[in-house]
Every structure is written in structure tokens, then in C-alpha cells.
Amino acid sequence: MLGRFVQRPGDIVFENSDRFLQAARLAALDDYQILDTPEEAGFDDIVQIASNFCQTPVSLVSFVEVGRQWFKARVGFEACETPIEQSVCAHALRQTDLLVIPDLTADPRTRNNTLVTQDPFIRFYAGAPLITPEGVVIGTLCVIDTVPRPTGLTEPQQQVLRALARQVMMQLELRRLVSKTEEDAQRHSIDLRASLELARNAEEAGGIGTFQVDVRSGIMTVSPEYCRIFGLPLSDTYPASVSEALVLAEDQSAPSNDQTRRSGSAEAAVEYRIRRPDDGAVRWIARRAEFVRDSSGNVARMFGVVQDITERRRQLDRQHALLEAGDRLRDVGTVAEAIEVASRALGGALGASRAGYLRLDPKMDRVEVLRDWTDAGVASLVGQHTRGLLPASLERLAAGVTMSVGNVDTVLWLGRDRDAYRSHGVAAVINVPLLERRELAGVLFVHQTEPRAWSREEIDFATEIADRTHSVISRLEAQANQATLNRELGHRMKNQLAMVQAIVNQSLRTAPDLATASRSLNARIHVLAKAHDLILLGESGRTSVDQIVHDITLLHDDRIEQRIAAKGPAIMVGSRPALSLSLILHELSTNAAKYGSLSTPVGSVAINWRVERNEAAARFLLSWKESGGPPVNPPATTGSGTRLIRAGLAGTFNSSVTVDYEPDGVRCTIAADLASFQAE
Amino acid sequence: MAHVTILVVDDEPLIRLDIAYMLEDLGYQTIEASNADEAMQLLAELPHIAAIVTDVDMPGTMDGRQLAMTVSNRWAPCKLIVMSGHRMLTAPDLPSGAVFISKPVPARQLASALAGFGV
Structure with missing residues (x-):
């Protein structure tokens, strides 16, 4: 959803704390207006004292921005900024107290830093965080040496570094106060300018200029407001042609002219645009006028009012x-x-x-x-x-x-x-x-x-x-989303139908009679529906292995549930492998109940699954092992159930299903690449 | 027609099985692969595969269309049937001589395509 202030109840916002800290830091730096400003004595003094007291060749006031750290003050260091990759100070941003690294070559955070591995080969670092009154760390005051210092800073040196860091913050606060005052003054003057301009607009909108044209001579007598509206120097009279010349070419037909005034055919109320000669601005003018005729009925004068209607237009x-x-x-x-x-x-x-x-x-x-x-x-x-x-x-x-x-x-x-x-x-x-x-x-x-x-x-x-x-x-x-969703649903639907069709074909093909075919068909379709329910219930179209194992074997016959011991970790399954796994477990259960260990009162089945990881990939492994049933004889022909089982897991990569007819019970092993097994 | 082997490639086991049954009913021998990579391996091991029936959208390093292209380049005598439920492929998408069948695949269409190949 889009919107400028979209905030719905129930919205949960997870703040990434790093990002949050960074945003707070950048806001604070912005507020102090410190980055890329010239050197200032107040800060220079502080690094001088720090370097003297800690007896280090280098001391810096460093502010950490996004891609760089920038130095407000520096002793013994040439560059005024470095890329963030070279910043040791960046590691101090989460500190509330000193960060001391006695030997930068020994610390995993800094041993690959190019300031350590190359010129200037820095070795020792101690930095005190610069903390705003709101608790945001914006940089450090640090001291740096080119030889390691196994004992770090002495206690008095530590105290001085902390105190000087506070002094840096004091300086920043002072600068901010001063610049706020300046900014207020500047903003005030902008406001003043803006309000003057708005006032002029208001006056223009409301101000009414008056005029009178002597038709015979074409001389206009105008009010001061008329002059102001038309941007003309103040004068009592102008030739009418002066005003007429200001009208934009495309509006020339609107105003009156010598001829229309004489004939009295000039429009009584018109609107047209002029270009004001004093500032070149284009303005909309509304003019209303009336004629005064002499005793013989000829037009003697035209008089009327003008108004600047630009804002209204x-x-x-x-x-x-x-x-x-x-x-x-x-x-x-x-x-x-x-x-x-x-x-x-x-x-x-x-x-x-x-x-x-x-x-x-x-x-x-x-x-x-x-x-x-x-x-x-x-x-x-x-x-x-x-x-x-x-x-x-x-x-x-x-x-x-x-x-x-x-x-x-x-x-x-x-x-x-x-x-x-x-x-x-x-x-x-x-x-x-x-x-x-x-x-x-x-x-x-x-x-x-x-x-x-x-x-x-x-x-x-x-x-x-x-x-x-x-x-x-x-x-x-x-x-667009709905269209995608519809297309996706269409694909799924088609896939479902193809699967049902395949199940129907297989059930009909291999069954000895129609009643048997109908029974196994119903059971298989039921399993498919059940697996589908599980997938729909699961989050984002997935379900878990234990859900499938439990529901499918239970579905088969709840009395034998106690004879099926299932065990394994919680593993999510993608929807397509979930459907296949359900069908395979269903066929195994059916075979076990008909011919295998579940066909006798004492037999049982152990189902175990796990994830096996090696350096290349992780694999899902599930084993089905029957025991306590009648002696097993490998079937002479491959039935449809067995073939269904061996067909494997849909949508998975490197998958295999093997069925072994071991004398003490059928064993089935299912394996698949875990990533594809779980993918949606 | 005995001993004519057809390779069925589809990552959906049920559908693969269904196609295999159809082909067996027509008198062919079948072998199955669940993706293009497995199919390539089988082709390398078993040179007598007469035709391939493959799906298009499958996981792995190649999809069915790429498989068809590769097979037509390396094993020219091997006939190709490409099937998909999601899209219609036309001649420019397929190697020359390949036949496209829209899913679900009717056995009749499969039979006539293979008969057309003369296998």
C-alpha cells in the first residue's frame, strides 16, 4: 500500500538497531551542522592537549558519517577525512566509555585496516566517545600512536581524554546555539520578505484602480493605484495606447482601442493579461467600464475600474x-x-x-x-x-x-x-x-x-x-498484484487437476476390479485433499514433516497409530514435496496394512527423519522401517503403489526413494536436497 | 516395436508416471528422470533412447526447453516432445522437428506425435 502517512493500527515496525543508531547519528550531525566546516581554535586546542597529555603523535576529533569519517580537528594526521573502512573510531560508536586497543595488529577488528597494514602503520588507539545530550554517539576524540602500548593509557590520561571528549561536546553545543540564533535571524528575514510579497498579492487582489479615457484625444486619466497595478511610474495621465501596449499579444482582442471606444462597441467587462513593465511579471487584469455620451449621442468618455486578479485566476x-x-x-x-x-x-x-x-x-x-x-x-x-x-x-x-x-x-x-x-x-x-x-x-x-x-x-x-x-x-x-495472484492460482489449479487425473489413471489401470479401484482412488484423493489442508493451514503455504506423518498415518487407521513410532526434528516442507510425501506415506501405510507389519497384531513401523549436512549441501532423510510382521517376499511385479512410492518427491532436487524388501520388514528411504524440499 | 525406449522427464512424479504408463500402453519401454540434469546423465549412459518427452518448468541447471536444445545439438537422432501446462511454445522456442503438446497430455496426441516420428 502506498500513502504518505500510512499508519494502520496493528502495524508492527521492527527497527534494525544499527540502522536506527545510524539515523540518529546522522540526524545529530546534521543538527550540529559540523561536517565540512573550517578548522576552529576551540577544537584544535582540545586535540593539542590530548596529544600532549597522552604523549601520542596523533590526536583527532572524528565524526562518523555514512561512508566516511571526517576530522574537525587533527594533530599529526594529514587527511581531513578517511573512508569508513579505515575508521577505527567506527568501532567505538557503540561504546559508552573509552575504547582502547593496545595493539591494532592483534585485534581482529583492526588488523586488516590499511592504516595499520600500510603507511602510516598505526599501532595504538584510544578513543573517547562523543555523546550528545540525547545519548547518541556521533564520533570520538581519539589518540593514536605508531607503536603498540601493552598497558594502554594511564588512569590520569584516561580521565583527561574523557573530560576533553565532554569539552568537544560543549564546543558543539555552543556552536549550535550561536548558529541557531543566526538561523532564526535569517529565517525571520525570509519570513518578512515572504509576508511582504504576500501582502502585495493581497493588495493587488483587493486594490482597485480607476481610469477615465477622453475618447477624442485618447488621453487617460488614471489613479495612483491604476499605475501600480499596471506597473507604470506614477502619473495622472497616460495615452491609452501605453496601457494597451502592455497587453499580451494573445489577449489583444479583449481591451478597448480607439476605434471600439469611438463606436461604443468596446466590451463592458473584460479580462486580459499584461506584462508589467516594472518587474516583467505577467498579471491578469479585470476591467469594467461604462461610456458617457455627449448631447448628440456620441461617445465622449469611457470610465471604469481595473483590478489585478492574478491570484484568483x-x-x-x-x-x-x-x-x-x-x-x-x-x-x-x-x-x-x-x-x-x-x-x-x-x-x-x-x-x-x-x-x-x-x-x-x-x-x-x-x-x-x-x-x-x-x-x-x-x-x-x-x-x-x-x-x-x-x-x-x-x-x-x-x-x-x-x-x-x-x-x-x-x-x-x-x-x-x-x-x-x-x-x-x-x-x-x-x-x-x-x-x-x-x-x-x-x-x-x-x-x-x-x-x-x-x-x-x-x-x-x-x-x-x-x-x-x-x-x-x-x-x-x-x-498488478491481483493479476499475479490470479495467474498463480490458475497454475496451481491446473497442477492439481493434472495430479488428480494421474491418480485416477493409475488407480484404474492397476486395480483388479472397479470396486478396488474406486476404494484406492478415494483413499488417494482423500490423502491429497488432506495434504492440501495442511498446506493451506501452514504459514505461507508450507507445512511440517511431523504434521504430515501424523495426519497421514492417523488418517489411515487410528488404532494402528500407537504402532507407528514417528520421530524427528521440526522441518518445514514446501507445498509440492508435501503432497508427494503424503502420497508416499499413504501408499507405504496401505501396503503395510495389507501385507506388511501392520497386517498382524504385533508388528510395528518406525519412522525417523533428520537433516544431514555436509560441506556441499544439506539433505532431508526419512526412513520407514517395518518390523514384527510376516516374513517379507519381494513382489513378483511392481504394483501401482510401489511405483507411486518410487516416483519420488515432486519439486525437489537430487531426490531418491528406495524400497528394500528386507526379510524382517520393508524398509523405505527417502532423501532430497533440503533447500528444494523446503522451497515454495 | 519392442525395445524402443523413451525417456520421460518431469519433476512432478505423478504426471511423469502417468505419461510413462501411457507410453507403456502404447508398447514402448520407458525410463524416467525428474529433471534435465538426470536426463542428460541417462542420455550419456544409454545411447539407444529413441525419443524424449519432457516438461518445461523444472528445477536444476537447465529447464526442459534448454534440455531439448541441447539434445537436438548432441543427439540429433533422438526425437523430442516438449510439454507444458503453463505456456504455449511455438516453433521459434523449440529445436526444429520437436513437437509441443499442451498439458494435460492426451494419450492420442502422444501416440500420433510418436507415429509421426516413425518410432
């Missing part, structure tokens, strides 16, 4: 787009089509530069843009991208939160994402997450090449389009 456009997208989404047949419809609706209605869908594969390190819509001159992002492209954004989105950014340059938490956005020409963005079983499965995105203050309505519009798209995608996926 956009809202209508969005509602229309939403309805239309909803209709079209209902008819799509594939996920790709759904994404195309959604991208077009989003991009078109929001007047965006680009809109599309980013799909995440939880197993892969890559993300993919399946389809997108782009404005003229904007490059498409369709194709594969690395997941590391937008770490900060994806982390927020994974929490199910829609993100909107008006200007990527001014939002601090974006961190390294900023470069990725910039490199794809994105200045403003809306990202709506799509969660699947609480994992981020995709992101519906809207991009703008210029900064843009997204309004609440625009963000809501994106969310609504996303909701509709998500429900369509989940419907399509459910349909």
Missing part, C-alpha cells in the same frame, strides 16, 4: 487542473502515465519550471526520475541519480514531511543539498514525500529556476496532486 486554474488531473488519473493504466499526468498538472498549474517524480529503491543506492514535465528551455532530470545527491532533503522527507523552500541559498539546513539543487538550476522547490510501509518510496517535486515565495495554496495544491497520484499508484500496484 491562478486559484481557479489550480482547481481546474486538480479536477482535470483527477479525471485523467482515473483513466491511466500504468504508473508512468500517472506520473506524467501529475507532473504536467503540477508544473502547468503552478507555472513552475519543472515537475516530476523521484523514485527511491530501498535496496539501491540510487534514485530515479521516471518522468518529468519541464517548461520551455528547462532540462529534464529523467534518469538515474545517486542517492547521496540530496541527503538533508531526503532525511526530512523520510519523516513524511512535505518541504517547501523559496530560495535554496538562504536555507541553512539544506547543507550540501544546496549544491545539487543549484547544479540542476533549482532555486525554489516543493517536495512531497510518498511513504510505503513507512519507508520513503518516492518524492513528487516542483522546481523553479528563480526564487519564489510559495503560497500556502500552492503547497496544498502540490500535496493534493500528490495524494491523488499516490492513490492511483497504489491502485495500479494492487491490480
Whole structure:
């Protein structure tokens, strides 16, 4: 099921603790905004003191990210980061106290580390975990030597290292406080800018400009609000042609002109678009006007009001787009089509530069843009991208939160994402997450090449389009699953019928008369049905060996149950081998009851099974051994039962069934490759 | 027609047995294999196999279609009947001369295919 906030009662989430710790660590590192920042004296002092006091050539403040460890401060070590494979500190992430490794060449965790086996040949390591107030270990303060130290650190050295680690955390907290204050200030200014812009929109929507045209001269007298709406410098009069020239070519038929004013044929109420000369923005204008005629009935003046209705038009456009997208989404047949419809609706209605869908594969390190819509001159992002492209954004989105950014340059938490956005020409963005079983499965995105203050309505519009798209995608996926299921059921059905047909043929073929045939046929079909019940009852279509042994032998005759001693470990069986095993046990029981040990009151059967493992593979082995019955004579001809038994286990690999007519009782041995015996 | 041996390959024992019975009723001798690998082994040991009747979907290193291709390359005189309940195979999927029969296999169709081969 898909959905952005899918949380059903009864859902159980198993947190992988490693992953959980990693996520907590990355979140904390992000929060401190420490990675890839320049050197700072506060941290440099700490490694200097640590190295002096512990008398080691190297000391580092190391933060462990995903693929690397990065050093905020370092003494005696050149690189400012190393791949995670070279990190000894990574082993300290689960520590709550010092990790001391006296000889790195002797410790299995580190003896193959290339910093140990190659230059600089490090030998001794002691690290104190850097623990946030929430208890998350984000890295270490460590000291490193190039000779082993069998006795580790002295007690005072240990104390100092712990204390200095706490100092590192103090420094981090201080930095965070300072940057929070800065960020708040910055956010405040963004808010202010955004609200100014929104205020202007509101004023434009509500503000009414007035005008009056002298028809003979074509001179317009206008109000200051009129000038503002049309983006003209303040003036009391303009030639009417100035305003007319601002109207977009495609809307030229709407406004009045000299001729329509003279004849009085100009429309009383029109809507048209202009390009505002002051900022180049395209705006929708509504104009209403009336004519004043002179005594001879000629039009003397036209006067009226103008209003900027851009926001209202956009809202209508969005509602229309939403309805239309909803209709079209209902008819799509594939996920790709759904994404195309959604991208077009989003991009078109929001007047965006680009809109599309980013799909995440939880197993892969890559993300993919399946389809997108782009404005003229904007490059498409369709194709594969690395997941590391937008770490900060994806982390927020994974929490199910829609993100909107008006200007990527001014939002601090974006961190390294900023470069990725910039490199794809994105200045403003809306990202709506799509969660699947609480994992981020995709992101519906809207991009703008210029900064843009997204309004609440625009963000809501994106969310609504996303909701509709998500429900369509989940419907399509459910349909695909159902189709697979139907096909699978069809195959099973056909297989079942083929088996029944085979049983019928065999029972009829070998029986001496119809009554006998009917009896053995009924019994065999019954066994098949019984085995089927067991499989259906079992989890994911499987059952266990002891269930089969118990049910099939019991089915045969409950009085003889005590004479059948069955023993073996709990082993699951796939559905096809389970059916075969049931039939074989049934035939063995039938033969035993007719001719073998169960045909006398004192005979018995021992059934034992086990798994035998060697270096190559594991095998399932089951033995059936009769004893206490009449002396055994090998049958002269092979009956249908025996042939059924020897036919073996369906669906298994390297299987064998042997029947030996030993004088003291029939012995049957069944063997099969365990993996195929258990496979579904 | 005595001593004409046909190899039946199917991982479902009941169906394999059923086909074997049908062939025996038609007067052939049968040997059985539960997958392509076993079949290849039998072919190597017993050169007198006149025809193979094989299922398509089977576990092991080859499926029945690959088995048919391999046999047609290595043991050209050996006739091939390929059967499946899941899919319809057409000429391009099969080696030339091979016959496809949809499961469940009617004895009549089996008989006429073998008669057509002249075995």
C-alpha cells in the first residue's frame, strides 16, 4: 500500500538497531551542522592537549558519517577525512566509555585496516566517545600512536581524554546555539520578505484602480493605484495606447482601442493579461467600464475600474487542473502515465519550471526520475541519480514531511543539498514525500529556476496532486498484484487437476476390479485433499514433516497409530514435496496394512527423519522401517503403489526413494536436497 | 516395436508416471528422470533412447526447453516432445522437428506425435 502517512493500527515496525543508531547519528550531525566546516581554535586546542597529555603523535576529533569519517580537528594526521573502512573510531560508536586497543595488529577488528597494514602503520588507539545530550554517539576524540602500548593509557590520561571528549561536546553545543540564533535571524528575514510579497498579492487582489479615457484625444486619466497595478511610474495621465501596449499579444482582442471606444462597441467587462513593465511579471487584469455620451449621442468618455486578479485566476486554474488531473488519473493504466499526468498538472498549474517524480529503491543506492514535465528551455532530470545527491532533503522527507523552500541559498539546513539543487538550476522547490510501509518510496517535486515565495495554496495544491497520484499508484500496484495472484492460482489449479487425473489413471489401470479401484482412488484423493489442508493451514503455504506423518498415518487407521513410532526434528516442507510425501506415506501405510507389519497384531513401523549436512549441501532423510510382521517376499511385479512410492518427491532436487524388501520388514528411504524440499 | 525406449522427464512424479504408463500402453519401454540434469546423465549412459518427452518448468541447471536444445545439438537422432501446462511454445522456442503438446497430455496426441516420428 502506498500513502504518505500510512499508519494502520496493528502495524508492527521492527527497527534494525544499527540502522536506527545510524539515523540518529546522522540526524545529530546534521543538527550540529559540523561536517565540512573550517578548522576552529576551540577544537584544535582540545586535540593539542590530548596529544600532549597522552604523549601520542596523533590526536583527532572524528565524526562518523555514512561512508566516511571526517576530522574537525587533527594533530599529526594529514587527511581531513578517511573512508569508513579505515575508521577505527567506527568501532567505538557503540561504546559508552573509552575504547582502547593496545595493539591494532592483534585485534581482529583492526588488523586488516590499511592504516595499520600500510603507511602510516598505526599501532595504538584510544578513543573517547562523543555523546550528545540525547545519548547518541556521533564520533570520538581519539589518540593514536605508531607503536603498540601493552598497558594502554594511564588512569590520569584516561580521565583527561574523557573530560576533553565532554569539552568537544560543549564546543558543539555552543556552536549550535550561536548558529541557531543566526538561523532564526535569517529565517525571520525570509519570513518578512515572504509576508511582504504576500501582502502585495493581497493588495493587488483587493486594490482597485480607476481610469477615465477622453475618447477624442485618447488621453487617460488614471489613479495612483491604476499605475501600480499596471506597473507604470506614477502619473495622472497616460495615452491609452501605453496601457494597451502592455497587453499580451494573445489577449489583444479583449481591451478597448480607439476605434471600439469611438463606436461604443468596446466590451463592458473584460479580462486580459499584461506584462508589467516594472518587474516583467505577467498579471491578469479585470476591467469594467461604462461610456458617457455627449448631447448628440456620441461617445465622449469611457470610465471604469481595473483590478489585478492574478491570484484568483491562478486559484481557479489550480482547481481546474486538480479536477482535470483527477479525471485523467482515473483513466491511466500504468504508473508512468500517472506520473506524467501529475507532473504536467503540477508544473502547468503552478507555472513552475519543472515537475516530476523521484523514485527511491530501498535496496539501491540510487534514485530515479521516471518522468518529468519541464517548461520551455528547462532540462529534464529523467534518469538515474545517486542517492547521496540530496541527503538533508531526503532525511526530512523520510519523516513524511512535505518541504517547501523559496530560495535554496538562504536555507541553512539544506547543507550540501544546496549544491545539487543549484547544479540542476533549482532555486525554489516543493517536495512531497510518498511513504510505503513507512519507508520513503518516492518524492513528487516542483522546481523553479528563480526564487519564489510559495503560497500556502500552492503547497496544498502540490500535496493534493500528490495524494491523488499516490492513490492511483497504489491502485495500479494492487491490480498488478491481483493479476499475479490470479495467474498463480490458475497454475496451481491446473497442477492439481493434472495430479488428480494421474491418480485416477493409475488407480484404474492397476486395480483388479472397479470396486478396488474406486476404494484406492478415494483413499488417494482423500490423502491429497488432506495434504492440501495442511498446506493451506501452514504459514505461507508450507507445512511440517511431523504434521504430515501424523495426519497421514492417523488418517489411515487410528488404532494402528500407537504402532507407528514417528520421530524427528521440526522441518518445514514446501507445498509440492508435501503432497508427494503424503502420497508416499499413504501408499507405504496401505501396503503395510495389507501385507506388511501392520497386517498382524504385533508388528510395528518406525519412522525417523533428520537433516544431514555436509560441506556441499544439506539433505532431508526419512526412513520407514517395518518390523514384527510376516516374513517379507519381494513382489513378483511392481504394483501401482510401489511405483507411486518410487516416483519420488515432486519439486525437489537430487531426490531418491528406495524400497528394500528386507526379510524382517520393508524398509523405505527417502532423501532430497533440503533447500528444494523446503522451497515454495 | 519392442525395445524402443523413451525417456520421460518431469519433476512432478505423478504426471511423469502417468505419461510413462501411457507410453507403456502404447508398447514402448520407458525410463524416467525428474529433471534435465538426470536426463542428460541417462542420455550419456544409454545411447539407444529413441525419443524424449519432457516438461518445461523444472528445477536444476537447465529447464526442459534448454534440455531439448541441447539434445537436438548432441543427439540429433533422438526425437523430442516438449510439454507444458503453463505456456504455449511455438516453433521459434523449440529445436526444429520437436513437437509441443499442451498439458494435460492426451494419450492420442502422444501416440500420433510418436507415429509421426516413425518410432
